[in-house]
Amino acid sequence: xxxxxxxxxxxxxxxxxxxxxxxxxxxxxxxxxxxxxxxxxxxxxxxxxxxxxxxxxxxxxxxxxxxxxxxxxxxxxxxxxxxxxxxxxxxxxxxxxxxxxxxxxxxxxxxxxxxxxxxxxxxxxxxxxxxxxxxxxxxxxxxxxxxxxxxxxxxxxxxxxxxxxxxxxxxxxxxxxxxxxxxxxxxxxxxxxxxxxxxxxxxxxxxx
Amino acid sequence: xxxxxxxxxxxxxxxxxxxxxxxxxxxxxxxxxxxxxxxxxxxxxxxxxxxxxxxxxxxxxxxxxxxxxxxxxxxxxxxxxxxxxxxxxxxxxxxxxxxxxxxxxxxxxxxxxxxxxxxxxxxxxxxxxxxxxxxxxxxxxxxxxxxxxxxxxxxxxxxxxxxxxxxxxxxxxxxxxxxxxxxxxxxxxxxxxxxxxxxxxxxxxxxx
Numbered sequence: 001x002x003x004x005x006x007x008x009x010x011x012x013x014x015x016x017x018x019x020x021x022x023x024x025x026x027x028x029x030x031x032x033x034x035x036x037x038x039x040x041x042x043x044x045x046x047x048x049x050x051x052x053x054x055x056x057x058x059x060x061x062x063x064x065x066x067x068x069x070x071x072x073x074x075x076x077x078x079x080x081x082x083x084x085x086x087x088x089x090x091x092x093x094x095x096x097x098x099x100x101x102x103x104x105x106x107x108x109x110x111x112x113x114x115x116x117x118x119x120x121x122x123x124x125x126x127x128x129x130x131x132x133x134x135x136x137x138x139x140x141x142x143x144x145x146x147x148x149x150x151x152x153x154x155x156x157x158x159x160x161x162x163x164x165x166x167x168x169x170x171x172x173x174x175x176x177x178x179x180x181x182x183x184x185x186x187x188x189x190x191x192x193x194x195x196x197x198x199x200x201x202x203x204x205x206x207x208x
Numbered sequence: 209x210x211x212x213x214x215x216x217x218x219x220x221x222x223x224x225x226x227x228x229x230x231x232x233x234x235x236x237x238x239x240x241x242x243x244x245x246x247x248x249x250x251x252x253x254x255x256x257x258x259x260x261x262x263x264x265x266x267x268x269x270x271x272x273x274x275x276x277x278x279x280x281x282x283x284x285x286x287x288x289x290x291x292x293x294x295x296x297x298x299x300x301x302x303x304x305x306x307x308x309x310x311x312x313x314x315x316x317x318x319x320x321x322x323x324x325x326x327x328x329x330x331x332x333x334x335x336x337x338x339x340x341x342x343x344x345x346x347x348x349x350x351x352x353x354x355x356x357x358x359x360x361x362x363x364x365x366x367x368x369x370x371x372x373x374x375x376x377x378x379x380x381x382x383x384x385x386x387x388x389x390x391x392x393x394x395x396x397x398x399x400x401x402x403x404x405x406x407x408x409x410x411x412x413x414x415x416x
Binding site: 115133170 | 297299300303307311319329340344345375410
């Protein structure tokens with residue numbers, strides 16, 4: 001099994017930090033699924049900021065709603081409201097949110113005539129989707145439990161969120177080439193992750 | 209359960225037509241998985257054609273390899289070599305193939321400065337991925353069998369392939385606005401399909 005850039009211990013520690021905040025949001029009357037939808041809408045605002053070339057705002061919002069995304073699961077676990085539909089909605093809107101951010105970057109790069117940025121954003125979107133798709137498809141066919149597959153892959157969503165946020169902040173601070181570089185990095189890491197997952201599934205198929 | 213633009217009867221009829229050709233390819237020594245990989249590589253050629261604004265070539269290749277994609281499954285069924293890994297590889301490379309075509313269109317539209325085409329291609333890619341992702345994720349969580357989910361949705365892959373091919377041929381014959389129109393149509397149909405699937409899963413979750 002291949003390594004990840006985020007260790008299971010780090011994952012657990014971050015989750016523990018999220019729980020009290022998530023409980024607080026729950027006391028405001030928000031359900032886990034409502035938090036999922038709010039997080040998606042916030043990410044759409046980040047996408048609009050990117051489309052309008054407000055790169056710094058987009059970067060901060062991507063990071064903020066990337067963290068916010070921890071709360072729905074934490075609240076569900078803390079209040080015993082974990083559901084299959086909640087898991088489905090969370091994963092689905094995570095994908096949609098990531099996609100709208102990349103589409104926003106495509107639009108923003110086109111508006112100021114930076115074709116490399118636009119193509120890299122499209123490539124990053126495709127490769128990020130492939131990472132999520134291979135996991136879901138493998139699981140739907142009965143390969144590997146969720147925990148196993150999650151550990152296979154250099155660039156899980158958390159890592160991608162941080163890289164794209166840094167890229168957006170770098171676009172604000174210096175040039176769009178830095179953003180394009182971040183997007184190409186995501187494309188490379190995510191494509192390697194997809195290949196890792198395909199090989200992992202093939203190995204499991206041979207064992208079975 | 210909602211309707212689809214492709215009836216199950218049409219699907220079966222097309223499959224029946226594909227079987228003898230698939231058997232012929234099998235006699236040449238090709239395995240079902242080899243056909244899957246060949247189909248993906250062919251689609252990559254279509255993507256390069258689109259990136260080079262050879263729209264007509266891209267349209268013909270997208271259609272040809274869209275049809276070619278029937279043969280791997282037909283050969284596997286006809287020769288008793290259906291496997292879980294084969295199903296995984298087929299679905300995964302179908303997604304990757306669709307994505308590279310859209311990335312090719314983004315690049316082609318950028319090269320001749322047609323931002324609407326580029327943004328629509330990125331949006332079509334995202335929405336097409338959402339259709340496939342929602343199905344795989346729903347199934348991985350134990351919702352609906354494959355056959356059930358496949359019937360939910362206006363725009364399955366076959367329909368998307370035909371629309372994008374027509375758009376590419378229209379781009380060659382008239383203007384890129386026609387291609388952008390086709391991509392926007394895919395985005396609308398695929399987004400509606402995604403919403404249909406989310407509602408379908410929610411309904412199932414409520415029953416359960």
